[in-house]
Amino acid sequence: MRSKMITRSTLTGVGYVWAFLSMISMGLVCTGFYLPYWLKGTMGNNNTTVFFGTFRRCNYPTLDSTSGAITVISECGRYTTFSDIPNLSWQIATIVIGVGCGLTILVAFTAILSCCIKDIISRGVARLGGVLQLLAGLLIGAGCALYPNGWDSREVQLACGGTSQSYALGSCTMAWAYYVTIAGAATSFLCTCLSCHASREKSGSYGL
Numbered sequence: 334m335r336s337k338m339i340t341r342s343t344l345t346g347v348g349y350v351w352a353f354l355s356m357i358s359m360g361l362v363c364t365g366f367y368l369p370y371w372l373k374g375t376m377g378n379n380n381t382t383v384f385f386g387t388f389r390r391c392n393y394p395t396l397d398s399t400s401g402a403i404t405v406i407s408e409c410g411r412y413t414t415f416s417d418i419p420n421l422s423w424q425i426a427t428i429v430i431g432v433g434c435g436l437t438i439l440v441a442f443t444a445i446l447s448c449c450i451k452d453i454i455s456r457g458v459a460r461l462g463g464v465l466q467l468l469a470g471l472l473i474g475a476g477c478a479l480y481p482n483g484w485d486s487r488e489v490q491l492a493c494g495g496t497s498q499s500y501a502l503g504s505c506t507m508a509w510a511y512y513v514t515i516a517g518a519a520t521s522f523l524c525t526c527l528s529c530h531a532s533r534e535k536s537g538s539y540g541l
Contacts, residue, residue, distance in 0.1 A: 355445075371384070372484075373507070374494075387418070391409040430477070
């Protein structure tokens with residue numbers, strides 16, 4: 334009698350893997366997007382290591398209003414306003430990756446809830462989640478592909494030996510958060526495939 338009262342998830346075995354990987358994808362893309370460790374360079378007389386993301390940076394240059402010299406601020410933070418992001422490519426990348434992260438969060442938490450609560454995920458809902466994950470992966474991938482187009486900005490050139498151009502690093506190197514974001518987008522594509530087999534319930538086979 335007691336066993337009949339236990340709520341059974343509508344997820345299949347593949348569905349549990351899908352839910353787990355959805356959380357992994359969300360964690361990877363959100364971590365990679367937020368942390369500024371995408372591009373690594375050096376700046377100043379002391380060769381201070383600097384990092385740039387799409388909307389955040391570490392140890393960034395600023396113009397001293399008194400001496401007119403460029404100094405390095407030793408802290409991490411976002412650009413003060415959206416328009417302060419140094420080029421249009423990074424502004425667009427910030428928007429599309431941010432939207433992609435939002436989609437992964439929505440699907441991931443829905444998938445995790447469905448592990449414990451029945452009647453959340455049907456086959457149709459799971460496939461819709463997969464479509465959203467496909468869209469998220471495309472948006473994040475597009476943002477990552479667009480990011481190098483902004484390497485010709487003055488701020489990046491100061492950190493890359495003055496030789497960086499669009500899709501040309503100069504003396505800079507790519508840092509780990511960029512690859513983490515790409516890995517999250519790839520995981521999102523994998524989740525899209527798994528979502529087709531995530532639920533044992535057909536749409537409309539139970540009442541809400």
